[in-house]
Amino acid sequence: MTNQLQIHDTLIDLTQGDITDQDTDAIVNAANSSLLGGGGVDGAIHRAAGPDLLRETRTLGGCQTGDAKITKGYRLKARYVIHAVGPIYRPSDPNVANLLASAYQRSLEVAVENGLESVAFPSISTGAYGYPVEKAAAIALKTVSDFARVQDQIKLIRFVLFDPLTWRVYDQALRQISP
Numbered sequence: 770m771t772n773q774l775q776i777h778d779t780l781i782d783l784t785q786g787d788i789t790d791q792d793t794d795a796i797v798n799a800a801n802s803s804l805l806g807g808g809g810v811d812g813a814i815h816r817a818a819g820p821d822l823l824r825e826t827r828t829l830g831g832c833q834t835g836d837a838k839i840t841k842g843y844r845l846k847a848r849y850v851i852h853a854v855g856p857i858y859r860p861s862d863p864n865v866a867n868l869l870a871s872a873y874q875r876s877l878e879v880a881v882e883n884g885l886e887s888v889a890f891p892s893i894s895t896g897a898y899g900y901p902v903e904k905a906a907a908i909a910l911k912t913v914s915d916f917a918r919v920q921d922q923i924k925l926i927r928f929v930l931f932d933p934l935t936w937r938v939y940d941q942a943l944r945q946i947s948p
C-alpha cells in the first residue's frame with residue numbers, strides 16, 4: 770500500500786513495511802537520548818546494522834530530544850542511519866509537538882548537510898513513547914512538507930509504517946495536506 774504527494778522536487782511517499790529493508794540514502798532511527806539502542810525500531814535497526822553501529826553511537830555522547838545525529842549504516846542497505854530522538858508523549862507538556870516536529874526537521878537538516886537525496890522515516894514517538902498516532906502523523910507530514918517546499922536537494926522522503934493501522938492514519942493525514 771502506498772500513497773504519494775509531490776512537492777516541488779520532493780516526493781513524499783508512504784509505504785508499509787520494515788524500515789531496515791529500505792535502500793534510501795539514510796533511514797531514520799527512533800532512538801532514545803543515550804543512542805545506545807533499545808527496543809522497537811531502534812532494536813531492529815541495531816540488529817540489522819550489526820555491532821559496529823553501537824560502537825559508533827557510543828562515540829556520539831548521546832543526543833537531545835528533538836535533535837538528530839548521523840552514523841554509517843554498516844550492514845544495512847541504507848548507507849547512513851540518522852538517529853532522531855522524539856519526545857515521550859505527555860499531554861500536559863505543551864512542548865511535545867515542537868519537539869516531535871524538531872526531530873523530523875533536524876533529521877532532514879542533517880541529511881542535507883551530508884549531501885543525501887533520500888530519507889526514510891519511521892513513525893517517531895508513536896510506539897514506546899506513546900504519542901497518539903493521529904497527532905504525530907499530522908505533525909510529521911506538516912514538518913516534512915514545509916521542508917520540501919524550501920529546498921530542492923532531497924528528492925524522496927518516505928514514511929515506512931510498520932502496521933496497517935498506522936499506515937491508514939498517515940494516509941489520512943497525507944490526504945489532509947494534499948491539494
Ligand code: APR
Nearest residue numbers: 787788799801807808809810811813894895896897898931
Ligand atoms: N520498521 C518500521 N517501523 C517500526 C519497526 C520497523 N522495523 N519496528 C517498530 N516500528 C514502529 C512502531 O510500530 C511504531 O509505529 O516504529 C514506531 C515507533 O515506535 P518505537 O520503535 O517504540 O519508537 P518510539 O515510540 O519513538 O520510542 C522510542 O523506544 O525502542 C525504544 O530506544 C527506543 O527508548 C526509545 C523508545
